[in-house]
Amino acid sequence: MRITVAEHPRGRLSEAWRFAVGTGRFELALRRDYQDSLALVQRDIGFRHIRGHGLLSDGVGVYHPYQHRGERRVRHAFGYVDQVVDAYLESGVRPFVELGFMPTALASGDQTVFWWRGNVTPPRSHTEWADLVRATVAHLVDRYGLAEVRGWPIEVWNEPDLPDFWQGADADAYHRLYEVTAHVVKEVDADLQVGGPALSPGADDGWLPRFAEYVTDRAVPIDFVSRHAYTSGPAQHVPFGVHQTLAPAGRLLEQFAAPRRQLAGTPLADLPVHVTEFNSSYRPDNPIHDTAFHAAYLAPVLAGGGDLVDSFAYWTFSDVFEEQGVPTSLFHGGFGLLTHRQIKKPTYHLYAFMSRLGGQVLAHGPDHVVTRDDTGRLAVLAWAPVDVTGRDPIDRHTVRLSLPVASAPTAFLLRSSVSEEAGNAWRAWCELGRPPSPTTRQLDLLREAAEPARRHAALPVVAGRVDLDLHLSRHEVTLAEVTPVVDHTPPWWDEGRLLGQERP
Template identity: 75%
Template sequence: MTSPSRIDVPSQPVGRLGDAWRACVGTGRFDLALRRDYQDSLAVIQRDIGFRHIRGHGLLSDNMGVYRPYEWQGQRRMLHAFTYVDQVVDAYLDLGIRPFLELGFMPRALASGDQTVFWWGGNVTPPSSHREWADLVRATVAHLVDRYGLDEVRTWPIEVWNEPDLRDFWKDADQAAYHRLYEVTALAVKEVDTSLQVGGPAVSPGADDGWLARFAEFVEERGVPVDFVSRHAYTSGPAQHVPFGSHQTLAPAGRLLEQFAAPRQELKGTRLAELPVHITEFNSSYCPDNLIHDTAYNAAYLAPVVAGGGDLVDSFSYWTFSDMFEEAGVPTALFHGGFGLLTHRQVKKPTFHLYAFMARLGDEVLARGDDHLVTRHPDGRIAVLAWAAAGADGHTLRLSLPAAGDEVFARRSHVDEERGNAYRAWRRMGSPRSPRPRQLDVLHEAAEPGRSHLRLPVRDMRASLDLALERNEVTLVEVEPVVEEAPPWWDEGRLLGGGTAG
C-alpha cells in the first residue's frame, strides 16, 4: 500500500469560511419550547455551537392558542392571543437565538377541512376565510413588532407554510391554492412593514418538477413580494417501517449539495434568481425514527455537506437540534432515531460534535479537499476539520501546515465508532429504553469526544501533521505555537531524583 502524499497547505488564505451552516437550526413544534428539557437542550446547543435562528412548525396551530374566535352579544368576534408566543420567543432571545418564523399550520376553527398531519394533528387545509387568515397573520406579526421592535423583527425571516408540494402537508398539494395563500400572507406581512422579510415556498426535496419555476411565474405576474426562496433537502429513499422505527437507503451525500444548488439553477432568468436561498430543513433521512441519525456514520456522511454547503446557499438548517420532537408520537426510548443533535436529557450525538467542531474553526480558509478543511483564526491559530468517507475504511491524511516558532502544540478531538459515540455505548449496555441515572452518567461520559495532544517540531516554517482517520471518524485538530515557559533547571529525567544538577 502506497503512503498518501503530503498536502502542502498554503500560508495565504484562499477564501473565507462563511457561517451559512450556523445561520439556522430546526426544532420540533413551537410550543415544545415551553418545556424545561427543551430549554436545557437549547442552552447546550447555544453554548457549544451558537446558531443564529431557529425554525419549527406550529406557530399558528391550536397548541399555541393564538386564533380565538368567540361569541358576544349575538355576534362572532375575534381575539388574537399571544400568551405562549411571548413565552417561547422570550426564551429564544434569552438563549441568544432568533425565530425563523414559519406561518402554519391552520387553526381548526379557521380551517376549510379536517385533514391533519403528525401525531399532534397540525391542520393542513386552506383557510375557510382568507380575510380572517390575513387578519391572523397581520395581528401576529404586528404583535411581534410591537413587543420586540421593528429593527429586531426585520432580522426574522418569515416563511409561508411548509412543503405545500406534498399532499401530507397541504391538501391535495394544490399549487394554485398555495399561491393564493402565499399572496394573501405576503401582503399581510408587508402591511405591517415593507421591510419585513417574507418568502417561500418551502418545498420538499421531491419538488424538482417545476414547482419553484411556477411559483416564480405566479409572483412575477401578480407582483407579489418575495424576499427569499426556501426548500428542503434529504437523501433517503422510501421508508421501510418497523414498529417504532424506519430503515431507508441513502443516496451519496453529494446529492444534498445538488439539492442545495437546485433553486438557483431552476430560477435562472426569473425575478427570483438573485434572491437569498434558505434550505430550511436538511438531514440524511426525513424520518424521525431512523437510527442513522444517532450514529457516527451520520456525522461522517454530513461532514462534507456542512463544510461546503455555504458555497451554494445563504443558510442550511439542520433538522433538528433536539430529539424533543413528537411528530411520530412520544419517543419510546432514549435513542430512537430522532433528528436531534441531542437526545432527551442532553446526551450528545456524533453529529453534535461535527457542528461543535465547525464552531471552533477559523474565518480564513487555507485549504479544502474531499476529506478536510483547514482554517486559520485571526490570532494565527490553525484549525483542521477532517473526516473519513462515511461507511468506508479509515485512511491517513498527511498535511504540511504553515507554522511559526520551533514547535507547535496540537490538540485533537475526535468522534468515530468508539469515541464520542453514546449510541454505541447504549447498544452495548442493552439499549435501555429509560436509562437509570447511573446509566445516563455513563452515556454522557461516552458522548464526549476522544482527546489527545501532540507537540510537533517546526522545520522551515512548516509542521507535519499525520492524521490516521478511523471508520466514520470526524476529527478537529487545533494547532498553535509553543511558548515554552519551563524554568531552565527543570529536567523531567529527574522526576524520581538522581542525576546531577546542571
C-alpha cells in the same frame, strides 16, 4: 500523498451551516428538557435562528373566535408565543418564523398531519387569515422591536407541494395564500423579510419556476426562496422505527444548488436561498441519525454547503420532537443532535467542531478543510469517507497535510475525535443492552461515553511548517487544532530532577 497547504487564505469560511437549525413543534419549547437542550447547543455551537412548525396551530392558542352580542369576533392571544420567543432570545437564538399550520376554527377542512394534528387545509376566510398574520407579526414587532424582527425571516407554510402538508398539494391555493400573507407582512413593515415556498426535496422542477412566475406577474413581495433537502429512500417499517437506503451525501449538495438552477433568468435569481430543513432521512425514527456514520456522512455537506446557499438548517437540534408520537426509547432514531436528557450524538460533535474552525479557509478537499483564525491557530476538520451501500466499509483513511505555522520552534496539537469507538453514545447504549429508559447511573455513563476522544502533542516546526498525519478509523470525524507555542519555560527547569534527584 502529503498536501501542502497554502499560507495565504483562499476565502472566508461560510457560516451558512449555523444560520438556522430546526426544532420540534412550537409549544415544545415550553418544556424544561427542551430549554436545557437548547442552552447546551447554544453554548457549544451557537445557531443564529431556529425554525419549527405549528406557530399558528391550536396548541399555541393564538386564534380564538367567540360570540359577543350576536356578533362573531376573534381574539388573538400570544401568551405561549411570548414565553417561547423569550426563551429563544435568552438562549441567543432568534426565530426563523414559519407561518402555519391552520387553526382548526379557521380551517376550510379537517385534514391534519402528525400525531399532534396540525391542520393543513386553506383558510375558510382569507380575510381572517390576513388578520391573524397581521396580528401575530405586529405583536412580535411591538414586543421585540422593529429593528429586531426585521432580522427574522418569515416563511409562508411548509412543503405545500406535498398533499400531506397542503390539501391536494394545490399550487394555485398556495399561491393565493402566499400572496395574501406576503402583502400583510409588508403592511406591518416594508423591511420585514418574507419568503417561501419551503418545497420538499420531491417537488418537481416546475414548482419553483411556476411560483416565481406567479409572484413576478402579480408583483407579490418576496425576499428569499426556501426549500428542503433529504437523501433517504422509501421507509422500510419495523416496530417503532424504519430503515432506509441513502443516496451519497453529494445528493444533498445537488438539492441545495437546485433553486438557483431553476430560477436562473428569472427576477428571483439573485434572492437569498435558505434550505430550511435538511438531513439524511426525513423520518424521526431512523436509527441512522444516532450513529457515527451520520457525522462522517454529513461532514462534507457542512464544509461545502455554504458555497451553494445562504443557509441550511439541520432538522433538528433535539429529539424533543413528536411528529410520530411520544418516543418509546431514549435512542429511537430521532432527528436531534441531542437525545432527550442531553446525550450528545456524534453529529452534535461535528457541529461543535465546525464552531471551532477559524474564519480563513486555507484548503478544502474531499475529506478535509483547513482554517486559520486571527490568533494564528490552525484548525483542521477531517473525516473518513463513508460507504452508503454498507457493502465495502472503509476501516482506515489517512489525511496527510503540511501546514504553515507562524515562526515558532514547536506547535501544540489538540485533537478531538468521534468514531465508531469514541464519542459514540449510541454504541455505548447498544452495549448497555439498549435500555429504553436509562437509570441515572446509565445516563451518566452515556454522557461520559458521548465525549470525544482527545489527545495532545508537541509538533516540531521545520522551516515554518508542521507535518500532520491524521489516521482516521471507520466513520471518524476529527478536529485537529494546531497552535504556535511561545515557550515560557524558566531557565532553571530540569525535567530530570522531577523526582528530586540531583544530576551527576
